[in-house]
Amino acid sequence: MKLNIALLAGDGIGPEVIDQAVKVCDAIAKKYEHHITWKPALTGAAAIDAVGEPYPDETHEICANADAVLFGAIGHPRFDNDPSAKVRPEQGLLKMRQKLGLFANVRPTFTFPSLIEKSPLKKDRIEGTDLIILRELTGGVYFGERGRKDDGNTAFDTMTYQRFEIERLAKKGFEFAMKRSKKLCCVDKANVLESSRLWRETVQAMEKDYPEVEVSYEFIDAVAMRLIQWPKGYDVIITANLFGDILTDEASVIAGSMGLMPSSSVGSKVSLYEPIHGSYPQAAGKDIANPLATVLSAAMLFEDMNMTKEAEEIRRVVNKSLAEGYVTEDLAEGGKSYKTSEVGDWLASNI
Amino acid sequence: MKLNIALLAGDGIGPEVIDQAVKVCDAIAKKYEHHITWKPALTGAAAIDAVGEPYPDETHEICANADAVLFGAIGHPRFDNDPSAKVRPEQGLLKMRQKLGLFANVRPTFTFPSLIEKSPLKKDRIEGTDLIILRELTGGVYFGERGRKDDGNTAFDTMTYQRFEIERLAKKGFEFAMKRSKKLCCVDKANVLESSRLWRETVQAMEKDYPEVEVSYEFIDAVAMRLIQWPKGYDVIITANLFGDILTDEASVIAGSMGLMPSSSVGSKVSLYEPIHGSYPQAAGKDIANPLATVLSAAMLFEDMNMTKEAEEIRRVVNKSLAEGYVTEDLAEGGKSYKTSEVGDWLASNI
Ligand SMILES: CC(C)[C@H](C(=O)O)[C@@H](O)C(=O)O
Ligand SMILES: CC(C)[C@H](C(=O)O)[C@@H](O)C(=O)O
Numbered sequence: 001m002k003l004n005i006a007l008l009a010g011d012g013i014g015p016e017v018i019d020q021a022v023k024v025c026d027a028i029a030k031k032y033e034h035h036i037t038w039k040p041a042l043t044g045a046a047a048i049d050a051v052g053e054p055y056p057d058e059t060h061e062i063c064a065n066a067d068a069v070l071f072g073a074i075g076h077p078r079f080d081n082d083p084s085a086k087v088r089p090e091q092g093l094l095k096m097r098q099k100l101g102l103f104a105n106v107r108p109t110f111t112f113p114s115l116i117e118k119s120p121l122k123k124d125r126i127e128g129t130d131l132i133i134l135r136e137l138t139g140g141v142y143f144g145e146r147g148r149k150d151d152g153n154t155a156f157d158t159m160t161y162q163r164f165e166i167e168r169l170a171k172k173g174f175e176f177a178m179k180r181s182k183k184l185c186c187v188d189k190a191n192v193l194e195s196s197r198l199w200r201e202t203v204q205a206m207e208k209d210y211p212e213v214e215v216s217y218e219f220i221d222a223v224a225m226r227l228i229q230w231p232k233g234y235d236v237i238i239t240a241n242l243f244g245d246i247l248t249d250e251a252s253v254i255a256g257s258m259g260l261m262p263s264s265s266v267g268s269k270v271s272l273y274e275p276i277h278g279s280y281p282q283a284a285g286k287d288i289a290n291p292l293a294t295v296l297s298a299a300m301l302f303e304d305m306n307m308t309k310e311a312e313e314i315r316r317v318v319n320k321s322l323a324e325g326y327v328t329e330d331l332a333e334g335g336k337s338y339k340t341s342e343v344g345d346w347l348a349s350n351i
Numbered sequence: 352m353k354l355n356i357a358l359l360a361g362d363g364i365g366p367e368v369i370d371q372a373v374k375v376c377d378a379i380a381k382k383y384e385h386h387i388t389w390k391p392a393l394t395g396a397a398a399i400d401a402v403g404e405p406y407p408d409e410t411h412e413i414c415a416n417a418d419a420v421l422f423g424a425i426g427h428p429r430f431d432n433d434p435s436a437k438v439r440p441e442q443g444l445l446k447m448r449q450k451l452g453l454f455a456n457v458r459p460t461f462t463f464p465s466l467i468e469k470s471p472l473k474k475d476r477i478e479g480t481d482l483i484i485l486r487e488l489t490g491g492v493y494f495g496e497r498g499r500k501d502d503g504n505t506a507f508d509t510m511t512y513q514r515f516e517i518e519r520l521a522k523k524g525f526e527f528a529m530k531r532s533k534k535l536c537c538v539d540k541a542n543v544l545e546s547s548r549l550w551r552e553t554v555q556a557m558e559k560d561y562p563e564v565e566v567s568y569e570f571i572d573a574v575a576m577r578l579i580q581w582p583k584g585y586d587v588i589i590t591a592n593l594f595g596d597i598l599t600d601e602a603s604v605i606a607g608s609m610g611l612m613p614s615s616s617v618g619s620k621v622s623l624y625e626p627i628h629g630s631y632p633q634a635a636g637k638d639i640a641n642p643l644a645t646v647l648s649a650a651m652l653f654e655d656m657n658m659t660k661e662a663e664e665i666r667r668v669v670n671k672s673l674a675e676g677y678v679t680e681d682l683a684e685g686g687k688s689y690k691t692s693e694v695g696d697w698l699a700s701n702i
Contacts, residue, residue, distance in 0.1 A: 080542060080568070090542045120580050125471045141492075141510060146545040153514040155549035159492060160507040189593070191431060191441045194497040198506035217431070224601035225609070228579055229471050242540070246597060250575035258576070 001034045001307070006066035006270075008059070010044040011089060012279025013289035013340075014072025020291035020344025021070060021298045024317075027351040028302070028310050039066060043096065044089040044279075045076035054092025060099055068301050069100070069272040072294065073279035098138050101267035103165065104172050105135040105244065106300075107276060109231070109251040109261070114322045115331065118256035121228065126254050131234040132180070133251060134173050135244020137265055139165045140195070142241045161195045161240065166202040172266070173238035174210045183235035185216045187223045187243055199240065220247075227251060252276060259290030259330050262297035264304065271304055273297040287339045290328040292318055295347060317350045352385045352658070357417035357621075359410065362395040362440060363630025364640035364691075365423025371642035371695025372421060372649045375668075378699040379653070379661050390417060394447065395440040395630075396427035405443025411450055419652050420451070420623040423645065424630035449489050452618035454516065455523050456486040456595060457651075458627060460582070460602040460612070465673045466682065469607035472579065477605050480582040483531070484602060485524050486595020488616055490516045491546070493592045512546045512591065517553040523617075524589035525561045534586035536567045538574045538594055550591065571598075578602060603627060610641030610681050613648035615655065622655055624648040638690045641679040643669055646698060668701045 007022070009015040022038060029036045041059040048054050054074070063069045074093045079085045096102075109131050116123055144158030170186070177184040186203045188196035200217055207215050218226070220243045226233060227247065231254050239247060252258045258277040265272040275293030283289045299314035321327060326346050329337035338346070358373070360366040373389060380387045392410040399405050405425070414420045425444045430436045447453075460482050467474055495509030521537070528535040537554045539547035551568055558566050569577070571594045577584060578598065582605050590598060603609045609628040616623040626644030634640045650665035672678060677697050680688035689697070 075542070088542065094543070120473055120476045121471050122473060142543055144507065148545065148549075150513070152549075154511060155546040156495065156509055156511040157544045157546050158507055158509055160505060162501070163504040189596075191426070191439065192445070192493055193508045194499065195506040195508050198499075198503075221596045221600040224575065224597045225604055228601065228604045245540075245572045246575045249572040250579065250601065253576055253579045 003034060003036045003068070003305070004066045005036055005038055006063045006069040007038045007040045008043045008063070008069060008071045009040070009046070010072040010074045010279065011046055011076050012073055012281045012284040014044070014074070014279055016284075016287060016289050016340050017275060017291040017294040018070065018072040020340060020347070021294040023344045023348040024295050024314060024351065025298050027348040028313060031313070031351055032307075032310055043092050044074035045079070047092060048087055048089060052087070054087060054089050055095040055099070060096070063096070063100055063270060066270055068305070069270060070298060070301065071272050071274035073275070073277065075279040075281070077281050094142060097265065098143065100272065101138065101269055102265035102272055103136065103138045103267045104169055105137045105248070105263060105265045107133045107135065107248040107251070107261065107263045109133065109254055111255055112260065112319070112322055114319070115256050115260070118331070120253055120256070125229070126231060129231040129254055131231060131237065131251070132176055133237045133239070133244060133248050134169060134176065135239060135248055136165065136169045136241045140241035159193065159195050159242070161198055163198065163202050166199050167206065170203050170206055170238055173236050174206065174213055177213045177236045178210065181235040182213050183216070184213050185218055185223070185234055185237045187218055187220050187237055187239040187247065189220050190217070191219060195240070203238070223247065224250060228253070248276060257290070257330060258293070259328070260292050260296065262293050262300050264297070264300045266304075271301070273301045287341055288329055289340050290330050291340050291344055292321075313351060317347050320350060321347060354385060354387045354419070354656070355417045356387055356389055357414045357420040358389045358391045359394045359414070359420060359422045360391070360397070361423040361425045361630065362397055362427050363424050363632045363635040365395070365425070365630060367635075367638060367640050367691050368626060368642040368645040369421065369423040371691060371698070372645040374695045374699040375646050375665060375702065376649050378702040379664060382664070382702055383661055394443050395425035396430070398443060399438055399440060403438070405438060405440050406446040406450070411447070414447070414451055414621060417621055419656070420621060421649060421652065422623050422625035424626070424628065426630040426632070428632050445493060448616065449494065451623065452489065452620055453616035453623055454487060454489045454618045455520055456488045456599070456614060456616045458484045458486065458599040458602070458612065458614045460484065460605055462606055463611065463670070463673055465670070466607050466611070469682070471604055471607070476580070477582055480605055482582060482585040482588065482602070483527055484588045484590065484595060484599050485520060485527065486590060486599055487516065487520045487592045491592035510544065510546050510593070512549055514549065514553050517550050518557065521554050521557055521589055524587050525557065525564055528564045528587045529561065532586040533564050534567070535564050536569055536574070536585055536588045538569055538571050538588055538590040538598065540571050541568070542570060546591070554589070574598065575601060579604070599627060608641070608681060609644070610679070611643050611647065613644050613651050615648070615651045617655075622652070624652045638692055639680055640691050641681050642691050642695055643672075664702060668698050671701060672698060
């Protein structure tokens with residue numbers, strides 16, 4: 001098979017972890033006789049520095065015409081504490097999601113047998129966790145009108161949802177649930193927010209089309225608690241953009257490390273694959289970042305292309321590196337650890 | 352001392368847990384020669400049923416003229432899945448917070464030595480946790496304009512903050528930090544939200560008035576993760592209404608049980624004390640709910656009245672009940688358990 005993959009390394013540790021995923025994908029391509037053409041493009045702070053824009057049109061062209069997008073991370077601390085910055089790396093991420101129509105962010109949460117002791121949570125609470133959070137990604141308070149009034153003394157953001165935005169996300173949720181344990185949980189704050197009431201009303205109306213799926217409705221505050229208390233109580237969660245941002249990061253503690261958690265963002269056209277860990281600026285350039293989340297994101301990419309064998313091969317080699325302790329320092333618990341690039345080389349050579 | 356305390360039992364398990372706190376406070380009053388006049392008033396679904404309004408004017412009068420308010424819980428499932436309900440119990444809670452000017456919700460998070468094994472988190476991660484979350488309570492998306500457009504197919508909520516609202520909450524945060532470990536963390540989503548940028552800008556401008564306090568700024572998604580990974584990293588957290596709603600419930604897992612966590616809501620006038628657990632309708636009327644969070648909320652009440660001995664006496668007797676296993680079924684781990692009312696009687700008789 002021939003694949004064109006847009007390669008957006010981005011900021012911080014993005015370039016380093018992306019490099020390892022490329023090595024692994026190239027090894028897969030070699031083994032299974034595929035041909036991957038990588039199309040590198042600028043994004044984030046890197047793109048601001050180069051062309052003054054965090055998601056340049058040229059980058060969009062490359063993504064829109066690719067079979068898939070592999071993405072590293074975006075964000076730079078020099079923008080975070082400057083409330084007056086006009087252009088921010090994150091705007092690139094939001095623009096990219098919107099222009100590519102990536103309305104659903106899919107974040108699986110699972111545990112690795114060899115790492116279960118690394119979780120801050122007790123083993124019996126998390127062993128066997130297998131849930132998916134579907135976060136709405138192109139609506140809500142991320143994209144509503146915002147601004148200042150009163151000489152800058154009042155600030156506002158608008159959280160807004162349209163019925164069709166909720167329907168298309170919920171549809172993906174019902175479909176996932178049908179392929180899994182047939183349990184769907186809609187997470188909102190319908191006891192306060194009108195947009196949440198529209199979520200609840202919309203999902204309720206869809207229940208009849210999926211009579212086998214057991215649907216529950218829970219409040220975000222309660223779920224922020226229950227997700228940690230008993231993650232095995234959840235199968236598929238659907239939720240709004242902001243709530244999903246919070247819950248998915250929170251859920252990453254279950255696995256014990258953000259450095260392992262992959263994600264995909266899907267819509268009508270091309271899909272995007274990225275680790276959930278972000279740009280982690282403190283580690284940038286040090287060759288110490290854990291590349292596994294990005295490598296596992298590439299596995300999701302192959303899976304979605306119906307290249308199941310290839311996806312499984314990647315997961316196998318990742319599990320092998322964990323089992324044999326061929327890992328970066330974050331997973332080494334004081335034992336021997338390897339550089340980012342060494343882990344990438346090892347994974348590729350074991351394929 | 353003479354105290355007038357407004358008593359708002361509310362819904363669900365509210366009346367049952369409030370009864371036990373009254374027993375304990377009456378025992379304290381007897382021992383230390385105070386006189387408490389309880390002023391019961393209606394709120395929540397109970398008030399809707401009685402007078403069609405979840406926070407009647409009469410209730411407000413009673414609260415506004417009291418020395419403090421002791422509150423149980425609000426909420427009833429018959430409203431939760433009815434997106435079209437016109438009057439909701441929660442509106443009473445929000446109206447009460449707003450009319451009483453309760454702009455800061457103070458939620459301490461700590462562990463109980465005798466219960467540390469009950470937490471889903473590992474002991475070494477949580478032992479010694481001692482943090483306070485200060486949640487803004489009368490602003491943000493809870494109180495902004497909301498509604499529908501497009502024949503009901505678009506819903507919106509407005510997240511809005513004014514500088515003075517942030518200042519007065521942050522001031523309390525800096526003051527708490529000065530009395531504690533001098534670490535303040537402002538939690539927001541300033542990489543996306545304009546209201547968060549106003550938070551950051553406002554708090555940054557106040558830093559110079561508290562040169563001893565070390566201030567950090569973190570994103571809500573990262574904190575949702577770090578709070579579980581390493582709660583001992585935090586001392587005082589300040590945050591907006593919605594973020595605080597989520598984080599405070601999440602933080603309750605650290606202690607292992609929501610049934611233990613007290614809170615106070617303070618402002619310029621009267622203060623309110625309530626357990627964080629909510630109305631827990633499944634347990635209502637069964638005499639099984641854990642009354643300790645409400646009893647510990649009463650301890651916060653005495654503390655704020657500078658009645659430190661009284662507050663300590665309550666905490667002592669609560670610790671004694673935990674140590675001796677005189678607890679409700681949620682804490683009994685299959686061992687002998689006691690009814691809500693029995694625990695209340697036991698606490699009162701041990702004062
Ligand atoms: C960087 C930020 C804008 C982004 C988000 O909030 O969506 C990130 O936290 C994420 O989850 O991808
Ligand atoms: C019942 C609900 C409106 C309320 C809130 O969100 O403020 C509750 O969750 C709380 O935290 O007191």
